[in-house]
Amino acid sequence: MSKFIRNAWYVAAWSTEIDDDLRRFTILGDHIVMYRKSDGGVVALEDRCPHRLLPLSKGKRVGDNVQCGYHGLTFDCSGACVRVPGQTNLPKSAYVDAFPIEERHGIVWIWMGDPARADTSKVFDMPEFTDPGWKVHHGDALHLKSNYLNVAENLVDPAHVSFVHPTTLGNAASENVPVHVQTEGEAILAWRWIRDAEPIGFFKGFGGFTGNVDRWHYYYLYTPCTAIIDFGSAPTGDAIAEEDRNKGVRIFALHFITPVTETHTIDRWMHIRNTAIDDPEAEVTMDKMFRVAFQEDKEILEAVQEEENRPAKRRPIRIAIDKGPLVYRKRINDLIELERTEDLASDPSPAFVYHD
Amino acid sequence: MSKFIRNAWYVAAWSTEIDDDLRRFTILGDHIVMYRKSDGGVVALEDRCPHRLLPLSKGKRVGDNVQCGYHGLTFDCSGACVRVPGQTNLPKSAYVDAFPIEERHGIVWIWMGDPARADTSKVFDMPEFTDPGWKVHHGDALHLKSNYLNVAENLVDPAHVSFVHPTTLGNAASENVPVHVQTEGEAILAWRWIRDAEPIGFFKGFGGFTGNVDRWHYYYLYTPCTAIIDFGSAPTGDAIAEEDRNKGVRIFALHFITPVTETHTIDRWMHIRNTAIDDPEAEVTMDKMFRVAFQEDKEILEAVQEEENRPAKRRPIRIAIDKGPLVYRKRINDLIELERTEDLASDPSPAFVYHD
């Protein structure tokens, strides 16, 4: 049984990762070759020639087409075979899968499921990407030797920042503050306010706070793999309301989680902020702190994965702060099960046949 | 089925390997975190938080307790959970296993089985550890990519020294001398005397012999994993009797075998000697020769393990010198089978249930 939802948009790459050259990417365990056509559009094809299985990324571009490096079979951008050297007829089964792509805001999204269901209106978006009152900054791609569920659930878990990120995103003031969890359509939201406390390291290095602050963390996790963390602070004296977060220093940390294989995940991270919009130095400071924090996550999540690979003596325990992760895992499991059922319904050669 | 006897004392570490820091050790395939309390006592806990499985060794000390590095769950020296941040109740299943420890003569012993059966009077000891007529010298920890049974049986096999250690512990004079094997309680003893022969390399470099010697090797292997090799020499002219070995140059080479996993073993080795007690130079000479010899063992035992991992075309043959190893392997198998039967008897959810 697949461990991934296929009918969903995943981030395949930053736009800057793809150019004219043939490049291999691995997503949901599948190898994909990606490149830009002469008109700049991104092509994504199954990275395996149907003849002798050589990755097409080992071949070369011939115009907008791809020629296999072993015997010269050539495929167009739709995956159809347009040439078999040494013969004139083209076998019907000579094709590779082509994957729908949507490029937006410097991000390349890919649809790994049924192409007929790829609806670009469902690609994640938010108005702050293009609002001049906000500054968009692309970060980096963090590779983790961990299953994507571990990576994603960490992004709907505000409680860990007190212990994993004590110098940047959390501090002791929040250790015992309960977390609220609710669902908002496709998003799971876990949030809490820490009122009248010392600023966290991040807002000591950035934001210019001198006294205590009210601090918020809103973790939105969109199924399957997009996490938006809305966090910020305002002077405690301002006593801002929950809905007035734009009045404080507010940052959206965006995480696009790409399952590479069952034990390898890429977290492409970036941020959008409402202050220091024209301050590149502040940007560098923020970037550094994010890197410190995400390196801490990586160490934790890879160690957890190593333990999960070992036999378990007993069931893990569940505690109050697990609500967000548990809702998330249930949603994923239900969707995988749904896809499995749909596949069975549409499968022309069912695995189970009843005989009288 | 387990490949290890659990109800036994194993050497976990030299005392010098453990301090205030949290350190991971792997014993019988289990990960253990060890550290010293403020009173100097050694604590050994299961190295896995029962919540999200992070190794506790990735967390930090809070007094004598350990705080998990992911969400702050805290465990005391008995393994009981004493804090779950964000909630006041402590789930009953929130605990980690704690392992009985006995520290003696600079050696830390651990009991990996039922704590109720951990009897410290059964920890291996010998009077020479504290007898002023003897000098105790701790050697090193040799890592071998080999199953512990291969490592241990090599330590009840005097015949191999003629071929594996021709420059240090054996020489051609002993090649055809038969080996005697007998059991003495928990020990299997394999021994032989080589009378009136050239000294081995070890006693050329140490002991000051000029002519031929009578040489003995007594290999005591205590189930499961402690080996004491009593070897020495005396001038042939002295014609010492078997029970008078203290009259010669006598050395006990001690080997404490720790099964790390099924294919990784640590041999912590040391020696106790009755000569050159205040001669550090002689100690360095001996240490060097031991290192040469044990490196030779390592090469042999790792090559044997590699072959054992491959499919066998036919059964290995058995020869006369195998008696000690065969008795040893039978004892281990019987004890593992006994533990398995005991587990079945005490298991509240038996695997096999008879229905009418």
Added chain:
Amino acid sequence: MSKFIRNAWYVAAWSTEIDDDLRRFTILGDHIVMYRKSDGGVVALEDRCPHRLLPLSKGKRVGDNVQCGYHGLTFDCSGACVRVPGQTNLPKSAYVDAFPIEERHGIVWIWMGDPARADTSKVFDMPEFTDPGWKVHHGDALHLKSNYLNVAENLVDPAHVSFVHPTTLGNAASENVPVHVQTEGEAILAWRWIRDAEPIGFFKGFGGFTGNVDRWHYYYLYTPCTAIIDFGSAPTGDAIAEEDRNKGVRIFALHFITPVTETHTIDRWMHIRNTAIDDPEAEVTMDKMFRVAFQEDKEILEAVQEEENRPAKRRPIRIAIDKGPLVYRKRINDLIELERTEDLASDPSPAFVYHD
């Protein structure tokens, strides 16, 4: 089921790879120890002592015999045990397999199957090895992380050179020239002529052609693992006939394929040529070009193997140029099946027994 034909001659080594020392070679997944006796003859024995499984190659020579490095068991060149230290009787089951060897033209051949069927008249040979009109040059041993069938079928596939070796052995002129395939006894032959075309890179660097040439490629693949590629060129104006290839610049590229394991293969390659016989500089030039080309093959074949190790979504397609490879794979499968059937017939303990 074995994936290899055992009753066949395989190349074990170049003659220069074997001397007095004990050396391990791995062939058809089996470890073999090889060395030269005092009379220069090559001995090949199973590289595993039947006692504790130590590779004999870890032991030492005692005259023409081999002494195990663990307990001194000693084996003669026929594999019979001639000494067990510490006892006088020699167990009947104390032996290792010995393999028939035939050394010829600097090449050591081994027979991995039933020794009674090893017929040295079946070892591959060709008159050019000793004909003074030809120059024999040994190349190198190319290691490939790929199954031998992939390596061998590439050597009965002239079509790939246009795409894999565009700067050395092929060029665009041949892309669409059909390949003829026929069988000639134990050989499968795939061939084509490219008439009146620019010389390939190889014959630009070597051969001194100024204008267009007629070029031929004859790929002979002898079951299971010997490939002879007869290729060459002559000025188009000469209009040489197919049977007059000796009138052109003619080269035999010999490839001896040794299956090491199912995913590791050695291709020992050499050539025999009819020109530049006393021109060491030309030899260096040719060698360099062969190295470029075979490195290209290696990259392709290892990438193909990696893909074959992954689950397949659908059956690979077959195209016109696959005829040679398909005939080859069928021959191999039939021979493996034949050996399996013979084994069943001669097996004293059959796996299947009928009960009434």
